[in-house]
Amino acid sequence: MTDRDTTLRLDPRYDPAGLITAVVTDRSGALLMVAHMNAEALAATQRSGEATFWSRSRGRLWKKGETSGHVLTVVEMRIDCDQDALWLICDPAGPACHTGAPSCFYRRVEGDSLVRVA
């Protein structure tokens, strides 16, 4: 175990691109989405209380819901043992997925096939 595993000081372990994985669930534990944060996105999330990520495709900060209005209000944030992943428990203002599904994880894997479940 390293110091990061046990410390009570926030010390995110960013990857070489400066990113940390952010997993979003609602209060019921439904997995809504997985995205990435850099230090600026984490600071913005903590400051505003609304989930803000680093969009790798757009190359810029991205407040979830900035256009759709489907913001994610952060109820609680946790970090994992080696501090390279965040868990955001959120109240979603609308569907989390850009497809309109409540969760991005709306397909179950069955062998090589996917089955729509939401």
Added chain:
Amino acid sequence: MTDRDTTLRLDPRYDPAGLITAVVTDRSGALLMVAHMNAEALAATQRSGEATFWSRSRGRLWKKGETSGHVLTVVEMRIDCDQDALWLICDPAGPACHTGAPSCFYRRVEGDSLVRVA
């Protein structure tokens, strides 16, 4: 939207290192851990029904619990819209975290401090 967003065919979008993010919860929705899979780990997981990852630190396949016995039996697997993240709903045989905590996410983030919650 791309074809990956809507297809009913499994078509994982591996990153340049050949990896996809794998998020593990239990049936209650508690987030247990976040790890990575390559195609071989995904195939082994599907074949065995027990969560198997690619360990970036060890540079090899890693069946969770191979030494501790704390295997993760997969109840259901889902994939997200752009197919770069998997959600494994699992029955854990023991603590998911190498620190002995039930979940790797055992600390809440409070500003720059962490508060142990499990």
